[in-house]
Amino acid sequence: MREEKTAPTMKDVAREAGVALGTVSKVVNGIPVGEEYRLRVEAAIEKLDYHINSYAKGLKSGRTMVVAVLFPNLISPFFSKLVNCINKELTKRNYRMMFYATDYNPEKEQEYVYLAEHQKVDGIICLSYNPKLRVSENVRLVSIDRYFGSQIPCVASDNYGGGWLAAEKLVENGCRHLAMLRIGSPLPHEPLKRKDGFIAACESMGVPYMQKSLEDGMPYTEFDDFLMEHFHDGKLEFDGIFCATDSLAYVMKGTLKRMGIRVPEDVQMIGFDGSRAFGDLDLYCSTIVQPMEAIAENCVDIVLKPKGERSPSLICLPVTYEYGGTTLK
Amino acid sequence: MREEKTAPTMKDVAREAGVALGTVSKVVNGIPVGEEYRLRVEAAIEKLDYHINSYAKGLKSGRTMVVAVLFPNLISPFFSKLVNCINKELTKRNYRMMFYATDYNPEKEQEYVYLAEHQKVDGIICLSYNPKLRVSENVRLVSIDRYFGSQIPCVASDNYGGGWLAAEKLVENGCRHLAMLRIGSPLPHEPLKRKDGFIAACESMGVPYMQKSLEDGMPYTEFDDFLMEHFHDGKLEFDGIFCATDSLAYVMKGTLKRMGIRVPEDVQMIGFDGSRAFGDLDLYCSTIVQPMEAIAENCVDIVLKPKGERSPSLICLPVTYEYGGTTLK
């Protein structure tokens, strides 16, 4: 009667190949050994269908080839698409991805950062809403969209440039009075710069603008009120709107339609993110597209850098404008 | 000068608490020890900020508290939402999720199944397109939407019932001539039953119907041709369309609009999945909603069942109809 079948170990391979344990280890890890030995070991590995035990390896070496990725969720298309890119990038480098959903909850974010550290991941990539996230010195952590200080590298889109570009494009398309709508997390983070860039562009071009920021918890209906306040004799006071996200632009498009205001004939609109229906079909609106692949690539590059190596504390990646039906062009 | 700081181990805790190593292990794992000892150990753990090394534990115990999740990608809203639910469900049970994107590639699917096995995950949940996926006996694997035989449990929506429900709802809304559009993977999988249920309902109600299946690689324009063939004198031959997915319904809505056919006035349309813009805003169409949470819960329940325990080989979960603008009600 056969004993309970258990996965073959290096010891088994060594016995099968008639070499020492250490030799097998070297072959497996690509350390040069005699041609003769290597072939024997490889044959034995093949024959026994041997695979290295990543837990034993991780225990011994301290490296686990796993990166933790912390995002609020996978529901929002921006998040899921970015996580998809990060995963692809990690896979390309033979790393695996452990995913944690933080649900926008600062305590969970902190808890999962600790958890991931104790789980001995090789690095953490997080998109955090916790302004005072703490992280141990031992683990590389890369932040997306939130700058935590010069010790923690942050990767983001060029939000400032994107805001600027949005204003420019609206004006290029003939708008003369702009407005910006956004939902303002009260906490500072990179996407806030969308507003700064937008305003700077307006002032630089000498174009009048107004803006409405909603505090985090407020219902979108506040925006409806804002629109109504500036709606006289069937006409809006502005002819171009920059929404801080595509999601917001999508909602406002509905509101405007209900008010009988035509987009883009009466008012043009630009969003931010580059979200597409079903991930790869139509844009929801004309938009400032974030370079997901580049963000992912930079995050992974940095998170996998050797611990000693210094890395930039903030990387801003260029955005582009894309037409999506809510502007003239 | 302090030595390179390294995480405290059970040994450190034991020394600090003045007890034996084994006692610490017991406390950590909730095995009863003397009150006195327990308190001392707990204090030491607190003081040293001790955390168990999951790799050492995994090496010894064989259990890793990690489940591998294999999906084609995280771009499609159906996938990302379902993965989000699965992750939530795993987290609830203190498990972690390792994610692998298979990119619809059968070889990758097989490779990642092997990889996950060798990585000693406690289970695998996969949505696979590989008809001849092989999996070792040692790992629990749960399949979503594809039945691999009675040894591998499969969780799916009640696709047959969903198809039936779609036909019923269209007729209820006044349709008298139905059509079904779908992109047929040539391989058998549960969603194929959408068609079967639809047809059975049509025949049971005595309602005439036609259907168009596209082979996997074909461009959607084939559907345009199909519509044109059945478009005479500004009128379609049918007044109700069931699309096999919301994504398809979304595309067809565009096509119909370009043809000057009004939805839902001229033709009503029902999709399948329950996808929402931005994950939680509007439905793209009237649709048969898949119960994501229930699917996730069942997958996780089964995948975490002890190895010996038998589980059902197929679970079909009830779907619901939801109005989304492309039907009269």
Added chain:
DNA sequence: TTGTATGCGTTATCAT
């Protein structure tokens, strides 16, 4: 260049 021996942090099996 190859083989041997030790230890990584845990769990589990024993005596005590």
Added chain:
DNA sequence: ATGATAACGCATACAA
């Protein structure tokens, strides 16, 4: 109930 000790599978320093 507690404590000493032997694995778990691998990497590596060191000896041959």
